[in-house]
Amino acid sequence: MHMQPELLQEARRQAEICNACRYCEGYCSVFPALHAERAFADGDLTQLANLCHNCRGCYYACQYTAPHEFALNLPAALAEVRQDSWQAHAWPRGFARLFDRAGLAMMVLLVLGFAGLFALSQMLRPESGHGFYAYMSHGVMVAIFVPAFFLPLCALAVSLRAFWRTVGGGAVTLSALVQALQSAGQMRNLKGGHGDGCNFEAEDRFSHARRHCHQAVLVGFLLCFAATGSATLMHYLFGLEAPYGPLSLPKLLGVPGGILLCCGAAGMVWLKLRADRTLGAVAYWGGEMAFVLLLFLVAASGLVLWAATGTSAVAVLLPLHLGAVLSFFLLTPYSKMAHGFYRMAALLRDALRKDPGMR
Amino acid sequence: MLKRNEQYDVVVIGGGNAALCAAMTAARTGARVLILESAPKAYRGGNSRHTRNFRCMHGGPLGPLVESYSEEEYFADLMKVTGGKTDEHLARLAIRSSEECLPWMIEHGVRFQPSLSGTLSLARTNAFFLGGGKSLVNAYYRTAARLGVEVQYEAEVTHLELDGNRVAHIDYRKDGQARRVTPSSVVVASGGFQADTDWLARAWGPAAKNFLIRGTPYNRGLVLADLLEQGVEQVGDPTQCHAVAIDGRAPKFDGGIVTRLDCVPFSIVVNKDAERFYDEGEDVWPKRYAIWGRLVAAQPDQVGYVIIDAKSLNLFMPSVFPPIAANTLEELADKMGLPPAKLRATVEGFNAACGDTSAFHPTELDGVTTQGLTPPKTNWARPISEPPFYGYSLRTGVTFTYLGLKVDEKAQCSIHDTKINNLWAAGETMAGSILGQGYLAGFGMTIGTVFGRIAGKEAAAHAYAT
Ligand SMILES: Cc1cc2nc3c(=O)[nH]c(=O)nc-3n(C[C@H](O)[C@H](O)[C@H](O)COP(=O)(O)OP(=O)(O)OC[C@H]3O[C@@H](n4cnc5c(N)ncnc54)[C@H](O)[C@@H]3O)c2cc1C
Ligand code: SF4
Ligand code: SF4
Numbered sequence: 016m017h018m019q020p021e022l023l024q025e026a027r028r029q030a031e032i033c034n035a036c037r038y039c040e041g042y043c044s045v046f047p048a049l050h051a052e053r054a055f056a057d058g059d060l061t062q063l064a065n066l067c068h069n070c071r072g073c074y075y076a077c078q079y080t081a082p083h084e085f086a087l088n089l090p091a092a093l094a095e096v097r098q099d100s101w102q103a104h105a106w107p108r109g110f111a112r113l114f115d116r117a118g119l120a121m122m123v124l125l126v127l128g129f130a131g132l133f134a135l136s137q138m139l140r141p142e143s144g145h146g147f148y149a150y151m152s153h154g155v156m157v158a159i160f161v162p163a164f165f166l167p168l169c170a171l172a173v174s175l176r177a178f179w180r181t182v183g184g185g186a187v188t189l190s191a192l193v194q195a196l197q198s199a200g201q202m203r204n205l206k207g208g209h210g211d212g213c214n215f216e217a218e219d220r221f222s223h224a225r226r227h228c229h230q231a232v233l234v235g236f237l238l239c240f241a242a243t244g245s246a247t248l249m250h251y252l253f254g255l256e257a258p259y260g261p262l263s264l265p266k267l268l269g270v271p272g273g274i275l276l277c278c279g280a281a282g283m284v285w286l287k288l289r290a291d292r293t294l295g296a297v298a299y300w301g302g303e304m305a306f307v308l309l310l311f312l313v314a315a316s317g318l319v320l321w322a323a324t325g326t327s328a329v330a331v332l333l334p335l336h337l338g339a340v341l342s343f344f345l346l347t348p349y350s351k352m353a354h355g356f357y358r359m360a361a362l363l364r365d366a367l368r369k370d371p372g373m374r
Numbered sequence: 375m376l377k378r379n380e381q382y383d384v385v386v387i388g389g390g391n392a393a394l395c396a397a398m399t400a401a402r403t404g405a406r407v408l409i410l411e412s413a414p415k416a417y418r419g420g421n422s423r424h425t426r427n428f429r430c431m432h433g434g435p436l437g438p439l440v441e442s443y444s445e446e447e448y449f450a451d452l453m454k455v456t457g458g459k460t461d462e463h464l465a466r467l468a469i470r471s472s473e474e475c476l477p478w479m480i481e482h483g484v485r486f487q488p489s490l491s492g493t494l495s496l497a498r499t500n501a502f503f504l505g506g507g508k509s510l511v512n513a514y515y516r517t518a519a520r521l522g523v524e525v526q527y528e529a530e531v532t533h534l535e536l537d538g539n540r541v542a543h544i545d546y547r548k549d550g551q552a553r554r555v556t557p558s559s560v561v562v563a564s565g566g567f568q569a570d571t572d573w574l575a576r577a578w579g580p581a582a583k584n585f586l587i588r589g590t591p592y593n594r595g596l597v598l599a600d601l602l603e604q605g606v607e608q609v610g611d612p613t614q615c616h617a618v619a620i621d622g623r624a625p626k627f628d629g630g631i632v633t634r635l636d637c638v639p640f641s642i643v644v645n646k647d648a649e650r651f652y653d654e655g656e657d658v659w660p661k662r663y664a665i666w667g668r669l670v671a672a673q674p675d676q677v678g679y680v681i682i683d684a685k686s687l688n689l690f691m692p693s694v695f696p697p698i699a700a701n702t703l704e705e706l707a708d709k710m711g712l713p714p715a716k717l718r719a720t721v722e723g724f725n726a727a728c729g730d731t732s733a734f735h736p737t738e739l740d741g742v743t744t745q746g747l748t749p750p751k752t753n754w755a756r757p758i759s760e761p762p763f764y765g766y767s768l769r770t771g772v773t774f775t776y777l778g779l780k781v782d783e784k785a786q787c788s789i790h791d792t793k794i795n796n797l798w799a800a801g802e803t804m805a806g807s808i809l810g811q812g813y814l815a816g817f818g819m820t821i822g823t824v825f826g827r828i829a830g831k832e833a834a835a836h837a838y839a840t
Contacts, residue, residue, distance in 0.1 A: 035691070036631055039505055040490050077508065078628075078630055079632075082416060085694075
């Protein structure tokens, strides 16, 4: 695994200053983990970087930020290492470059996906079929989306295995897993240690805006996912085919999920526009923004598609929505979406560090 | 400009903890308050931005504080470090008020955290700010803004015009221009004078030019000098300061907490001639780092060199700069600019005087001492024998000066034995009224908070009365 030495060195320099200071100990799980070390190996820094969620509390609290000669900017230093670590662990290797051009990759995939699916739906238009299946048969959808879903997950699994070795994770315990899931589920760290939230969009003012937006995105995403899952079950187990009525399980889950995801993503865009870019990985700002916009598109096109059921607009909306979903799935290991997986791994690693049974 | 300025009820000079406490308190009564802070926004907050905790009396568990810490115990701790040179009345006032300060601080935006790793000994007595002093300062500026306090940065006060027993106006510089403001009341909270090394040198002699200043470069004592020159009552003398031994590679100003070095008890310390000069193991480091500031100041070129070996490297808190490392003592001496043969002789002499080290205990006075050595090392005396050898340089780091304005329990200043009608002082600039010498960790913020609040309240009340 080759990570960029100058990024690691800069993070190391800053971590050593923090280790002598410790004032930020209570903000998040980065600091207790940091203070448990005396020297920082590359793997340690990679772990710290993935524990950090860029809340910036430690930046605005730091007495050593520029113009001070120590020039502390821990959120940025860790963001650079974090981004680099995803890239270094990406698999297959050749796809790592996608991170550098995330925005472009999403656009291209989106256009190709839309065009391809549109052409497909025109050419292979089923003889019969209701609703969406009037445009594309169930079989074709499955043939495209099952691999598009599972292949990226397999790629991620390979990456995460390598990541786990880098950060020195060992055997996983159940209690550590439970702990890690709990802190991820509550986004405990985004509360900023004192429960006032983080500093993101308005300098040193604390707010819960980012946590709430992120929570909306996550819950919205999971609801949409559950909607798809429930539809699949209904299709195969009960032979109930789409379209489903407004009071069916897929709709009850999917509509609120889509709305939440839209709102959360829109909020994220707004926050990102207001926040200081130099406290993150500057070169990847555009790619992250593109990712949030793609999320928004997935949700919004899904909602519009639902509203347009039965109209001729479906001919265009369906490929658009499916194209967005396809781009989103395919880029999961090589876009901001990967952060969720790496972050879970880092939380798990941290829970193991604290697990008395493991010492 | 002048017209508009005349509308201020209270002008607070300084932008650190004491100033902000005064400003918020005054503003809460409805007063129009202006803060004049000489630093730019990025460096606002003086020494307060470097702090980490405040010492607080409490009758039972309070916020982050465990158990209890009574007035008597607090006062006794204070008397120990000041050798009795304490104004009992004002000290007890500060101690007693500290308990109500903690909830007040929370209410004004400060957040606390459990005592930091490595500082367990303070968990009962000192409440730690989450994020440290800069986050406290940030929170106070936000609250102050909400309360309508105006702030001017890069506004350096140069002169307070005294007209009998009242301040007539304040002169300050901003954007290269001389400005004037004529408020009803004035609170001085502009810290000590330690950043003016010429002033330090006048008091200490030329050696002071080699001192490092741990905190802000903006506390140059301009207002203090101006007031003392006009006969405002002073307390303390300019040689009194809190100075500790810190890493000699620290920046001249603003190095803050990270430049501290906790390895002296496990070391030998030599001067530039490679000679030892004091018992490195006299007591645990938190009780000794202040006297080492003075010890180092008395050595040639005001510098010391700490020498440890491999077995001690992990016994103390990490510090900001890595040690200088070498496989032989000669190589280390070379790298540190010490006479190699002399350093070897000193280390060998020390090693020969070490006895049984089996009782060595890094966190307790273990009585592992040297025999027949001058000066002796009376605890933690283990031979310096395991390469690699490590070295740090030590210099005197000044935290703050004690010379200040004399105030009463209302934080009010006097001139020729009469009160100055509209002048109050808070924080470091009047701390000498309470402490004659010595220092107790976390008491600086207590003084600033308690007397800042008193000064703000009195200043606002005066403004309404006139
Ligand atoms: C590294 C370090 C760590 C410390 N840690 C602690 C701790 O943990 N707990 C504790 O209790 N104490 C600590 N202290 C001591 C503590 O910093 C002081 O006691 C306290 O901050 C004093 O507050 P103050 O408001 O009086 O002064 P400061 O916070 O120093 O504020 C003085 C202000 O006045 C401004 N000023 C100066 N001259 C002028 C002028 N002419 N015109 C306008 N403005 C001016 C300055 O810019 C500054 O904003 C520490 C000190 C240092 C250096
Ligand atoms: S970010 Fe700054 S204040 Fe926080 S621990 Fe690091 S050096 Fe200290
Ligand atoms: S940015 Fe937030 S999460 Fe990251 S290290 Fe700083 S305080 Fe922790």
